Every structure is written in C-alpha cells, then in structure tokens.
Amino acid sequence: MFIQIKNVYFQYSKGNPVIKGIDLEIERGEFVAIIGKNGCGKSTLSKLLNGLLIPTSGHILIDGLNTASPSNLLAIRKKASIVFQNPITQFVRTTVEEDIAFGPENLNVPTDEISQLVNNSLEFTSMSEFRYREPKTLSGGQMQRTAIAGVMAMEPECIIFDEVTSMLDQKGKCEIFAYINKLKKIGKTIIYVTHRIEEVLDADRFVHLDNGIIDFIGTPTDFFKLDDLDQMGIEVPEIVQLYSMLYNEGIIKQSLEITDISRLEENLCQLLSEM
Numbered sequence: 001m002f003i004q005i006k007n008v009y010f011q012y013s014k015g016n017p018v019i020k021g022i023d024l025e026i027e028r029g030e031f032v033a034i035i036g037k038n039g040c041g042k043s044t045l046s047k048l049l050n051g052l053l054i055p056t057s058g059h060i061l062i063d064g065l066n067t068a069s070p071s072n073l074l075a076i077r078k079k080a081s082i083v084f085q086n087p088i089t090q091f092v093r094t095t096v097e098e099d100i101a102f103g104p105e106n107l108n109v110p111t112d113e114i115s116q117l118v119n120n121s122l123e124f125t126s127m128s129e130f131r132y133r134e135p136k137t138l139s140g141g142q143m144q145r146t147a148i149a150g151v152m153a154m155e156p157e158c159i160i161f162d163e164v165t166s167m168l169d170q171k172g173k174c175e176i177f178a179y180i181n182k183l184k185k186i187g188k189t190i191i192y193v194t195h196r197i198e199e200v201l202d203a204d205r206f207v208h209l210d211n212g213i214i215d216f217i218g219t220p221t222d223f224f225k226l227d228d229l230d231q232m233g234i235e236v237p238e239i240v241q242l243y244s245m246l247y248n249e250g251i252i253k254q255s256l257e258i259t260d261i262s263r264l265e266e267n268l269c270q271l272l273s274e275m
C-alpha cells in the first residue's frame with residue numbers, strides 16, 4: 001500500500017483535536033477526492049500526508065516511510081507534494097523558471113539534472129513561454145500551473161491538490177483539470193481536496209470528512225446513494241439529483257455510474273428517449 005494512515009489524531013498546539021482517529025489506505029495511481037465542509041480538517045490532513053504536520057498520535061506511512069521520523073522527511077517530500085490554494089504566497093524567486101527549480105534544489109538534485117526537470121515541467125504545463133516572467137505578474141490560472149510545474153519538477157509519485165481552483169474562473173479551472181487528467185494518465189497518485197463535489201465526480205474514491213472524522217469512503221456512485229446528503233451539507237449537482245430522483249422513484253431502473261456530468265447527461269437522455 002502506498003499511503004497508510006493508521007488511527008491518526010492531530011491537534012494544533014492550542015485547542016482540541018482537529019483530526020480524530022482517521023484510518024485510510026491509498027494505492028499507487030489512485031485518484032482520491034477528500035471532501036467535506038469548511039473547517040472539517042481537509043487541509044490539516046493534506047499537511048499530515050507529506051510531513052508538514054506530524055500526527056499527535058497514530059502514524060502515517062508514505063511508501064513505508066513514517067512521516068514522524070525527521071530522517072524520512074526529504075524522501076517523503078520527494079514522494080508526495082502539495083499544491084496549495086493560493087500559489088502567490090508560495091513563490092520564492094523572481095522568475096518562473098527559478099521558482100520551479102527551487103523544489104529540486106532543496107531535494108539536493110544535481111544541478112545538471114535540474115534544468116532538464118525545469119524544462120520538462122514547463123513543457124508539461126504549457127508554461128515555457130512564461131519562463132522568464134515574474135510569478136506574481138501571472139494570471140491566477142498561470143500561477144497555479146507554475147505551482148503544478150514546481151511540484152512536477154520534484155517528480156513526486158503523489159500530488160495533493162488543496163482547493164487549487166477556488167481562485168480561478170471557469171477557463172482557469174478547466175486548464176487545471178486538464179493537467180490533473182494528464183497527471184492521472186501518467187500514473188501519478190492524486191489526492192484532490194475540495195468542497196465542490198462536481199469537480200471530482202471522476203475520482204476513484206470519495207473520502208468524506210466530518211469534523212475530523214471520516215464518515216464515508218467509497219465510489220462517487222455509492223456516495224450519491226447516501227440518504228443523508230442534505231444533513232451532511234452536500235450540494236449535489238442538479239443532474240445527479242434528477243437521476244437519483246428518477247432512480248429512487250423506479251422510473252429509471254438502470255443503475256448509472258456517476259463519474260462524469262456530461263456522460264451522465266448523455267446516458268440519462270438516452271434512457272429517457274427509449275421510454
């Protein structure tokens with residue numbers, strides 16, 4: 001198992017536990033969405049996953065390496081990196097290419113390899129034309145792509161995205177999803193944190209956090225079968241609501257996979273037109 005979270009509790013220095021006994025295992029190449037309301041502990045969990053925070057009790061193993069051991073930290077950062085919500089706070093250098101080089105430099109990658117990694121990452125994220133720009137002068141979507149390029153340059157096996165689209169318009173969001181899909185195709189493990197469910201319908205699994213506890217792990221299709229989504233404060237996409245209503249009323253008998261809004265629309269139209 002690539003990521004193992006065992007009975008993890010976490011509390012910030014002052015205050016009550018924020019993560020209250022979490023168990024979760026994630027396989028290599030999986031696309032896992034961590035969903036839940038504001039303040040339920042998603043970002044805290046993300047930071048626990050790459051050793052930015054250390055469990056108060058319990059443990060987290062990344063590819064067998066315990067995040068609590070300082071000697072493992074460098075290796076863990078190589079395996080799992082985070083892209084945060086607001087990239088502007090993370091830029092440390094004056095040009096895009098220097099900023100992308102910062103991660104591998106910190107991981108002690110030999111200098112001659114770094115320029116190749118930077119070039120590949122710029123190309124992967126279609127940011128080559130902006131390589132000499134000051135990161136702060138980029139658009140929101142370009143900044144987020146720079147942040148992804150910076151993470152790519154460290155060649156992690158797992159990338160954790162924490163609310164990365166919250167500052168972006170529809171076009172910026174589409175750009176980011178395109179790159180996430182590309183990462184998925186090349187076999188990266190993706191952990192995508194969001195409170196907007198419509199963004200992650202094609203995830204392999206949903207992990208729903210409620211006040212520091214996981215109360216659901218399963219496929220999106222199974223998640224939408226839960227009957228207390230309202231009480232959980234989940235905004236179910238309209239097309240999913242329509243499908244669930246028709247299915248629950250017995251009007252549609254066929255169980256459809258909920259993995260993609262446009263495919264669901266198509267399948268639903270097809271079924272309705274055949275009635």
Ligand SMILES: Nc1ncnc2c1ncn2[C@@H]1O[C@H](COP(=O)(O)OP(=O)(O)OP(=O)(O)O)[C@@H](O)[C@H]1O
Nearest residue numbers: 012015018036037038039040041042043044045195
């Ligand atoms: N540095 C900190 N010190 C103390 N408490 C914190 C700190 N960071 C977060 N918290 C608290 O921990 C809880 C979980 O916060 P966290 O940021 O993990 O939630 P979240 O699910 O990511 O929320 P959001 O959807 O708003 O990003 C909140 O009650 C928050 O106030």
Ligand SMILES: [Mg+2]
Nearest residue numbers: 042043044163
């Ligand atoms: Mg958060």
